[in-house]
Amino acid sequence: MNNKKVQYTKKEFKIDLTWKQRISSMFFTTIIYGAVLFLFDRNQNINSIIFQAIFFGVLFVLIFPWAMKKILGKRVSNIVPELLDDEEIEEEIFANLFRGVEGVGGKIFLTNQRLIFKSHSFNFQKGQTNLEYSIISSVQKRKTAKLIDNGIKIITKQNTEFDFVVNDRDNVLVKIQNKLNL
Structure with missing residues (x-):
């Protein structure tokens, strides 16, 4: 290694x-x-x-x-995720994650082991969402409010869906898909 x-x-x-x-x-x-x-x-x-x-x-x-x-x-x-011992951040992306009706603001961190979403402290729903690359079955484009082309949907093997809003969606989509193809 x-x-x-x-x-x-x-x-x-x-x-x-x-x-x-x-x-x-x-x-x-x-x-x-x-x-x-x-x-x-x-x-x-x-x-x-x-x-x-x-x-x-x-x-x-x-x-x-x-x-x-x-x-x-x-x-x-100053958003910093909780990392595993041998985990390193490779990419940091501003994003919102929909948790129910609230669009929780924060950052997506692409690490050498998983995708992490960490919210900033101004949200009602705070915390960190960890998605191991091995549990992600697909990543696809989605429209926010059925109008705006800035959404990404991540679907896990358990059919759990995570809807993100990002800037430069196509670039972010490629980065996530590249992590899944490792």
Whole structure:
């Protein structure tokens, strides 16, 4: 056996916008929100509409993303699964796992032995789901809400189904299927 440690890239979810994109988004959001306010309440003072629209644009384009990054950033990036003694993480993928009606946010970890889903601490249903590669019978594409092509369904040999939502579904599907074909 090869005892070399496999290096993997830890992926961080981030959307980096330039200041030009942020200002454009804030301007667009302000105009749209102002138009909606005007159309639904024509009795409102125009100065009030302008103030509310600017406040909404600044709040949701600048302040809200910054606050969410501060609140969620460390909770999402510090998700660490419980591993077996000789287990090593080879891939880390942001995902949601449906447990009943709740889409539980967290990460999929592809290791040298199994697929692990570990939730982040903001969920009601917390914990770790372990799927040995040997018990997985199929991995297939699925649509989320019968509309969006971002789902993966994993079916075990006991016919238990696990529905995941991921970004870049086709790439993630290939990575999981490659682990099953080892």
